[in-house]
Amino acid sequence: MKEIIAVIRMNKVSATKKALVEVGVAGFTATKVMGRGRLVEDLSIIAERRKTLLALSKEDEAKTEKMIVQFLDGTRLFPRRMFTILAHDEEVAKIIETIIAVNRTDNKVGDGKIFILPILDAIRVRTGETGDAAV
Amino acid sequence: MIMVRAIVRPEKKDVLLSELSAAGFHAATVVDVVGRGKQMGIKVGDVVYDEIPKSMIMMATPAASKEKIVSIIIKYAKSSGEGSFGDGKIFISPLDGVYTVSTGATGL
Numbered sequence: 001m002k003e004i005i006a007v008i009r010m011n012k013v014s015a016t017k018k019a020l021v022e023v024g025v026a027g028f029t030a031t032k033v034m035g036r037g038r039l040v041e042d043l044s045i046i047a048e049r050r051k052t053l054l055a056l057s058k059e060d061e062a063k064t065e066k067m068i069v070q071f072l073d074g075t076r077l078f079p080r081r082m083f084t085i086l087a088h089d090e091e092v093a094k095i096i097e098t099i100i101a102v103n104r105t106d107n108k109v110g111d112g113k114i115f116i117l118p119i120l121d122a123i124r125v126r127t128g129e130t131g132d133a134a135v
Numbered sequence: 136m137i138m139v140r141a142i143v144r145p146e147k148k149d150v151l152l153s154e155l156s157a158a159g160f161h162a163a164t165v166v167d168v169v170g171r172g173k174q175m176g177i178k179v180g181d182v183v184y185d186e187i188p189k190s191m192i193m194m195a196t197p198a199a200s201k202e203k204i205v206s207i208i209i210k211y212a213k214s215s216g217e218g219s220f221g222d223g224k225i226f227i228s229p230l231d232g233v234y235t236v237s238t239g240a241t242g243l
Contacts, residue, residue, distance in 0.1 A: 002231065005193075007164055035164035039156075077152075077165055096234055103236045111237035113162075115195055117138060118231055
């Protein structure tokens with residue numbers, strides 16, 4: 001048994017839910033979280049994004065520039081959705097593939113992370129079943 | 136690799152996150168949680184508050200960084216002086232794998 005913790009974009013939640021049902025995983029828990037990733041070292045990755053943000057603003061450039069730098073320097077926490085999925089060992093690879101395929105965007109950063117943790121035991125409250133049968 | 140889950144006072148969250156970043160542990164996920172500890176919550180007169188708000192900071196790190204990250208959390212999450220009840224707990228669990236969605240790469 002494995003616990004799959006996936007931190008993904010808010011606007012990818014329904015697509016992810018749909019894709020999970022398609023691979024046969026209906027049960028999961030989702031929580032609103034705030035998070036940040038690794039610092040962006042290669043600024044060319046976010047150059048395009050920065051240009052779009054600058055174009056969006058009507059304010060004077062220096063002010064906007066300052067705000068965008070604060071936004072992109074990595075100290076800010078961004079809202080994300082955290083999925084917790086319990087899965088049998090042999091299903092893990094398939095689920096990871098699905099989550100990656102659905103959540104990948106062209107933004108290059110901020111698409112999220114997936115963590116795999118071992119689970120010692122699981123118990124279904126209704127029947128008292130334990131182990132793999134409970135997942 | 137390990138997953139560090141630290142439950143800390145919400146007011147200590149910001150300073151802790153910036154100190155962790157300064158020490159090279161930048162990536163983190165923060166969840167607002169409520170909970171109680173061994174002290175059975177806070178009793179004020181007849182009223183017991185046992186859903187005390189805390190922040191849970193989740194971080195995936197190499198196992199070798201455990202001591203360093205734990206010492207930073209303990210140093211900056213502790214209340215001034217000797218610390219007090221309610222400063223929080225740190226949980227460490229093993230981590231079998233990490234995947235980055237944008238690249239599909241494995242590992243931290």
